Amino acid sequence: EPEVTQTPSHQVTQMGQEVILRCVPISNHLYFYWYRQILGQKVEFLVSFYNNEISEKSEIFDDQFSVERPDGSNFTLKIRSTKLEDSAMYFCASNLDSINSPLHFGNGTRLTVT
């Protein structure tokens, strides 16, 4: 069964540094997402992406965040200047359509900001 893959599985960075989290969504999916989960807390929506542009973003997704689909397979989340409170598990997800299809999540990238 096709999977969403994310790299790296764990990223440690210093406060103020830029990080790029990478995702390869399922190949025939059209909608891509980033979610964040602080340890032991709920899954929080960050951003959705369709047709090479952001379709929706949450209040969390401020100017420090950006997303990109640099080629036909990768979907990236960049955090320009990381803060301690950015430490969390970041999940990429994709689905076929935005209305009825379930989300397929990757295994996540654990970001630790020191």
Place this chain on the structure above:
Amino acid sequence: GQQVMQIPQYQHVQEGEDFTTYCNSSTTLSNIQWYKQRPGGHPVFLIQLVKSGEVKKQKRLTFQFGEAKKNSSLHITATQTTDVGTYFCAGRSNDYKLSFGAGTTVTVRA
């Protein structure tokens, strides 16, 4: 904005017992999805409910969508250690936004 509330936050269950987790939305939903996240894992889709009053079963799991399409429940019978994890509901509003509940974390006493 739409809010999805889930209770209880934690559920400690004796193996073999039943339990129910509840999900309530502040607005009418077009559909509701349930996901399970094992400890250290990622959310995995379990099921989607679309119709008012819909009931679906997956082995020992029974999912229900309320008549008003604002609430849902997941009932697990004869809990097993494999049921350990966090169960999230995610409600899709009529403008297609998907909002996750805070989850119910289930632990099982053998």
